[in-house]
Amino acid sequence: MTSTTLQLSEPFGQVSYREAGQAHVGVRATVVLIHGVGMQSAAWAPQVTTLSKSHHVVALDMPGHGGSDPIPAGSELPVFVDWLRAVLDALGLQQVSLVGHSMGALIAGGFAIDHPDRVARVALLNGVFCRDAIARASVIVRAEQIRAGSFDLETPLQRWFGDTPLEKQARKDVAQWLSQVDIDGYATAYGAFARGDALYADRFDKIRCPMLALTGEDDPNSTPEMSHAMASAAPNGHAVVIQDHRHMVNLTAPDEVNSALMDWLHMPAEQDVLT
Template sequence: MPEMIINGCRLHYTDQGQGPAVLLIHGLGSSSRDWEYQLPALLPHFRVLTLDMRGHGQSDKPRRGYSIKAFAEDCLSFIEQLELNKPHLVGISMGGMIAFQLATDHPEVPGSLTIVNSAPEVIPRRPTEFAAAAKRLFFAHVLPIGTVARGLARLLFPKDEQQALREKFEQRWRENDRRAYLASLRAIVGWGVSEHLDRIACPVLVISGDKDYTPVEHKRNYVCRLGDARLEVISDSRHATPVDQPESFNQLLLDFLLPQAGHHSIHHNKT
């Protein structure tokens, strides 16, 4: 896995395939590995890049630099160093926030955005939202990382037949650096770019699991404020949609990306 020094931090990345560039941006406590179910679908058509954000995966875990804006600047530097032209950004959860930040700060950069189970802000506005944010921060800070990992795995993959996924992702999340994980979590709460959505100048696809943390209606509300944007909902899916429903997810992603890249999706007709 190659690496690059970006803003004083050593970041690991992958770079495979040929064609228009697609940059996959993972979520909180995750890494490039979480896109394993997308690579076989994307690589026949695209140059696919993944990046372990600072504090995550095999990248450095510095003591400073944890903010959504800083993550977005890391992505921008990565794009510039590799001279990627209008890359298509695909971000899940925190990765979607990073994509929103990059697209509002530098609207000329992305060719498109695919936002998965995410939103343009995580700002508590109601008493129940303040309580939920406080509860999440509290338990993340007092519980061992292994306990957090086990709880997340059970929440995201609750079915009996998902035991293998539960075990795989619990083990991955146990590998997180606790300090970097908590710093990244704190970076999310209170972040937002909702007031700048009109700056986004590229097509946007928003994908939501029907059982995601945040209701589909929340996503519908912000999609209405975007220009060239649409919302797709995948049934029987929670927060890790690319993992728990990879075939449906990959189909939507290809149907969105291929026409923009000049391909015809004749081989990817919906059944």
């Protein structure tokens, strides 16, 4: 699955994405995948392989990640939401089934709130939601350190992975993606991630489409409590917690995550349109 670039409207430059599968008879809305801070579209490989058997799938490189151009330094979460709208417009996708992981979940949730007519369903994997004061202060300090040029590779890896063979392989892949990321793009995305956890939280009742909130039981930052709170706040929300897994659950528990996503994709959406 090779990467393709596409020119966006001003001021977003180019987006890089990976594409697989095609629309099948009776299958609605392209599945669009947005990764987390420091990752790239390749991190969705287990999901693309499975979902593309029955759906058209597009995995995006977030701004300043992979092959996508950066957005202005200091951009906050709404700019990333506007970026996603520009991407979907450029791809000619009127309505999508939207999946986001971590920072990608913040973008996906914000987009579903701001543009409900463009989202048939939304899945928020390892999303953050209304951190407590201690957690918020800690992540903001981390964002400031990254903005100042301090890039600690080992700390997130230790937090995200255990010692099973599958986790060790996933850790190796994630370490490679983190080592390749543009530090300025990483800093901008992490700053928006640090300050965006409550920005749309009081409007989750506006997400009327089927919403999946999924995380790992042992994720200390995107906690099961957060996923349950998001699901409770949305009228058609549903929470799934994957036992014995952490933050990179789409890589460390791909079968369980893919099964949950397939169930979510089969939930009826009121305003699906063919794309």
